[in-house]
Amino acid sequence: MMLSKLAMGNVKKSFKDYTIYFLTLVFAVCIFYMFNSIESQQELMKVTSMEHDAMNFLSEVLSYMSVFVSVVLGFLIVYANNFLIKRRKKELGIYMTLGMEKRKISTILMMETFFIGLFALLIGLIAGVFSSQLMSIFTAKMFEVDMTDFKFIFSIKATIKSLLYFGIIFSVVMVFNVISVTRCKLINLLYAENKNEMLKTKNIKVSLILFLLSVVSLLVSYYLILTNGMININIYFTLSLIFGLIGTFLFFMSLSGFLIKFAQRNKEFYFKNLNMFVLKQINSKINTTYISMSVICIALLLSIGALSSGMSLQNILSKGLKEKTPYDNSFFNYKGVEKDIYKGINKIYPLGDKVKNYEQHNIYLSNEKYDTLLSPEYKDSKYNNMGNSKIHLISLTDYNEILNIQGKKPINLEKNEYALTCNNKEIKKYLGHIIDEKKQITISNKKLNLGINNLLDTVFENSIVYSNMGTVVVNEEVLKGLDIRKSTLNIKYKDLVDKEKFDKDIKEIFYKRHKEINMPFNYNVSKYQMYLESVSTKTLVTFIGIYLGFVFLVACVAILALQQLSQAADNKKRYDLLKKIGVEKSMVNKALFTQIIIYFLMPLGLAIIHSIVGLSAVNDIIKVFGKVDLWYSILITVGFFVVIYGGYFIATYIGCKNIILKSD
Structure with a gap:
């Protein structure tokens, strides 16, 4: 009983020391609960069976991600606890001087960890429960579904998981504390604060060489x-990571x-x-x-990357879906022969009462290659194999x-004319010169002149990407004897058709x-299925980006x-x-502020440079799905960093100021 009172008294007395540690634990528990309660949020939404399956899949993925997140948070909490133990070594040494056994000191530390963990879990879960109510609105918006009458949701499953995972983490912390106390010698505890930090790198020439390297x-x-x-x-990708880590x-x-x-x-600056x-x-x-600074820098890069790329992809998938799916369903046949797909489906599954209108077209392969159409610049792009x-x-x-099924006007071409179509924004810049120069092309030994003086933006089929990479429209006579690539x-x-059914x-x-049957097509892409997959993908990417981005960010800034x-x-x-020799309080505060902000900005500055390069490479992949709105993702990411990074910086400055201004 006496030890528990002492432990509780220590927690109350040292609350200022524990504030950032405690707030970090609360944030961690809150975010952990929120992202593991998504499955329960379905009760607030009107979802179809497919949307229900998609939400369950999202919940399952986030559940697996939570294992990784718990490991990251575990390392953070153990690391943070180690700092707190270092700060209290003299206090622990005094306990031993007064005759307290190491076993009892370990018990006190275990109780303190238990009390702090219990309070953090309790407050974190309460914050998580209330935050998850707001998150359910965000989830419904991401899935583009209507909400039923609002009611308070409490996830037993997320609560149990939070208690289990953080219970394990705090148990590990207790073990580390016991080991730390057991190994410590009394003299080291009493004089720990008088130990000077050893310089690892002193030689200016060596340092400059390392910097250049x-x-x-x-x-x-x-x-x-x-x-x-x-x-x-490949090997170049691996080498880029290795050189990045070493650098x-x-x-x-x-x-x-x-x-x-x-x-x-700069003497004037140095002595100012x-x-x-x-x-x-x-x-x-x-x-x-410097080792932890390097790790923090890489973790901040991951945080920026997860938030920015996640937001970019989410934004693209939201905006580009409508223009990439002008039809309710597209059926594809790659068997290389002309086949009536509609007739083949209709024999097995009658379409008359379901289909309002339809069209079937063939894409042929010319004997000529795209090298004759594309401008030379394409060879230096990622499309160089095209x-x-x-x-x-x-x-x-x-x-x-x-054009007719899309409600657009038809085009006219003379026998010796062609038109050029492309809806891929990246490829368009390598085809534009044909329109500008009104270039004559040769197809099947026939010279053709440009008949339409603009690059037509036409979607031939439902697709997750802009799949029309450049298609030439010609008269039927030109196509004789050429192979069909696909139909x-x-x-x-019709208006009342149940799309899901x-x-x-x-x-x-x-x-x-x-x-058992003669398949009239190889596969199909329905607008409804694409919509559902797009919504699921953007939600998954956004949630993982926020989840990992938040966890890495909090871990870095807490350290x-x-x-x-x-x-x-x-x-x-x-x-x-400094105060004794007459330095003004305002000057001391300014020096402290400068020191902390420089220390906070050093790993962030290099991480931002890393992320500019990394996101440029990531955006080349994302561009396949549509135009990247960099400002959107940048503003969201900056907002996250200003709130969390800035909040921790202010809390750190206030905490440090209280420490150095406190009278002994």
Whole structure:
């Protein structure tokens, strides 16, 4: 009983020391509960069976992600706890001096961990429960479904999972505390705060060499990732990661060796106010934390990448879906022979009462290759292999049928004329010169002149990407003797058709029985299914981006905060000395503010440079799905960082100021 009272008293007495640690735990529990309660949020929404399955899949993916997240949070909590133990070594030494056994000291620490963990879990779960109510509105918006009458939702499953995962984490922390106390010697505990940090890198020449090596490594990494891209997972991609990691590590390792020397070159700056003191404080901290600074920088890169790319992809999938799905359903036949797909389906599954109108067209392969159409610049792009592919052709009759079903006016071509179509925004810039020059082309030994003086933007079929990479419209005579690449049937439903049932019927009748029947098509892409997959994908990507981005961000900024709080406590005597020699309080506060903000911005600054390069490579992949709105994702990411990074910075500054201004 006495030990529990002492432990509770210590928690209350040291609450200021525990504030950032405690708030981090609360944030962690809150976000963990929120993202694991998605399955229960379905009770508030009107969802179809397919949407129900999609939400269950999202919940399952996030559940697996939570295992990884719990490991990250576990390392963070153990790391943070280690800092707190270091701060209290003298106090623990006094306990031992007064005759308290190590076993009892360990028991006190275990109780303190239990009390803090219990309070954090309780408050975090309460915050998570209320936050999840707001999140259910966000989830409904992402899935584009209506909400039923609002009611309060409490997820037992998410609560149990939170208690289990964080219970394990706090148990590990308790074990670490016991081991830490058991191994400590009394003299080390009593004089821990008097130990000076050892310099790891002193030689200016060595430091400059390491810095130059870091710059070279990073430039090589950037070059490899930008030229190779992120689609090709090969030796160059692996090397870009290796050089990036080495460059980041060497950058922070080399800083401590020449940071002050570099600043000393500008005497006016170096001796102005307390700049000399601030630089030495930062330099001494980098000496012992360059490894953790490197890890934080990489984790911040992951956070920025997860948030930005997740938001970019979500925005593209939301905007581009309508223009990529002008039909209710598209059926594809790649068997290379002309076949009436509609007739084949209708024999097995009558379409008369379901289909309002339809069209079927063939895409032919020319003997000529795209190299004759594309401008030379394409060879330096990621589409450089396209030049070896045969040009796609479509008959004027089929093309006008496509325009008709889309409600557009037909086009006219003379026998010796052609038109050019493309809806892929990246490829368009390599085809535009044909329109500008009114270029004459040769197809099947026939010279054709441009008949339509603009690049037609036509969608031939439902597709998740802009699949019309450049198709030439010609008269039927030009196509004689050429191979059919594929046949496509596009249909539009009658108004009262149950789209979900239609998709289920196609799946049950054709895909599950394909061995028993003569399949009239290879596969189909329905607008409803694409809509559902798009909504599911954008929701999954957004949630994972926010989940991982938030966790990595909180982990990084919490470690930075704890390191600065620890340094403030260790260097309190130095700040006291400044006050004794007459330095004004405002100047001390300004020096502290400058020190903390520089320390916070160093890993973030390099992480931003990394992310600019990384996101350029990621956006090359995302562009396949549509136009990337960089400002949208940048503003969302900046908003997250301003709130969380800025909030922790302010809390750290206030905490450090309280430590150094507190009278002994």
